Amino acid sequence: MLFRKARQYGLPHPRGLLLAGIQGTGKSLTAKAIAHHWHLPLLRLDVGRLFAGLVGESESRTRQMIQLAEALAPCVLWIDEIDKAFAGVDGRSDAGTTSRVFGTFITWLSEKTSPVFVVATANNIQSLPPEVLRRGRFDEIFFVGLPNQTERQAIFSVHLTRLRPQNLGSYDLSRLAYETPDFSGAEIEQALIEAMHIGFSQNRDFTTEDILEASSEIVPLARSAQEQVEALLDWAKSGKARLASRASEVSMNSQLKQQLGGSE
Ligand SMILES: Nc1ncnc2c1ncn2[C@@H]1O[C@H](COP(=O)(O)OP(=O)(O)OP(=O)(O)O)[C@@H](O)[C@H]1O
Ligand SMILES: [Mg+2]
Numbered sequence: 001m002l003f004r005k006a007r008q009y010g011l012p013h014p015r016g017l018l019l020a021g022i023q024g025t026g027k028s029l030t031a032k033a034i035a036h037h038w039h040l041p042l043l044r045l046d047v048g049r050l051f052a053g054l055v056g057e058s059e060s061r062t063r064q065m066i067q068l069a070e071a072l073a074p075c076v077l078w079i080d081e082i083d084k085a086f087a088g089v090d091g092r093s094d095a096g097t098t099s100r101v102f103g104t105f106i107t108w109l110s111e112k113t114s115p116v117f118v119v120a121t122a123n124n125i126q127s128l129p130p131e132v133l134r135r136g137r138f139d140e141i142f143f144v145g146l147p148n149q150t151e152r153q154a155i156f157s158v159h160l161t162r163l164r165p166q167n168l169g170s171y172d173l174s175r176l177a178y179e180t181p182d183f184s185g186a187e188i189e190q191a192l193i194e195a196m197h198i199g200f201s202q203n204r205d206f207t208t209e210d211i212l213e214a215s216s217e218i219v220p221l222a223r224s225a226q227e228q229v230e231a232l233l234d235w236a237k238s239g240k241a242r243l244a245s246r247a248s249e250v251s252m253n254s255q256l257k258q259q260l261g262g263s264e
Contacts, residue, residue, distance in 0.1 A: 022229055040076050074115040190214075
């Protein structure tokens with residue numbers, strides 16, 4: 001196994017990744033795909049539940065969670081929406097519980113020697129305590145942006161292959177990708193589900209036209225929450241994160257501003 005070879009070579013175990021970015025672009029999906037790809041067990045940490053219950057229990061629960069992950073190692077520990085859990089850690093009025101839990105976690109993250117690969121996801125990067133973003137916590141921070149036209153076509157293809165494996169050829173994938181600027185992967189999936197409703201209600205299979213009709217009813221988040229999306233893009237461009245795909249790197253400079261204006 002690659003991990004073992006790397007250890008023999010003298011490399012430390014990888015710590016993990018932070019995936020930051022726009023809603024619905026596949027961050028959670030990526031966490032699951034990593035575990036699947038590596039054939040490792042996936043543990044999903046619900047940070048909200050660390051804080052539930054009696055005062056004082058949160059810290060012991062955090063330590064138990066760490067012990068459990070280490071006992072199951074090698075494994076992937078998925079911390080979804082880490083920004084929601086640890087936003088504004090210092091300013092919280094909970095007698096320091098959040099900040100102690102956070103401290104325990106962040107210390108473990110930087111000191112751990114066990115093969116627990118942490119995959120954390122976040123939407124609102126600005127609200128994360130700066131310690132999370134410091135070097136040595138995660139191996140890499142990736143910005144997951146909106147898919148460009150080529151990537152949208154690939155996403156349509158993935159979902160239609162799953163939904164209509166026999167009938168894939170009847171869909172105009174390049175037109176679908178062209179007509180859905182600003183759509184995230186989740187919005188593409190939503191358009192497909194709505195197109196299926198249209199087809200189903202008329203007792204026939206759904207068509208490219210149905211998908212386009214359904215898409216025209218969806219206002220992508222990139223437009224409805226333009227300010228939030230632009231702030232994230234600015235953050236990504238400031239060089240604090242690596243871009244998750246080369247394609248988005250190219251489009252980032254030349255097209256994204258345009259895309260956000262609604263034309264591509
Ligand atoms: N790159 C992609 N390829 C294929 N499908 C995608 C992609 N991105 C998103 N999707 C579809 O959208 C769904 C939602 O994606 P996911 O939950 O991973 O997004 P997310 O980035 O975690 O969003 P959020 O920030 O709202 O948690 C996925 O289950 C998948 O069906
Ligand atoms: Mg998610």
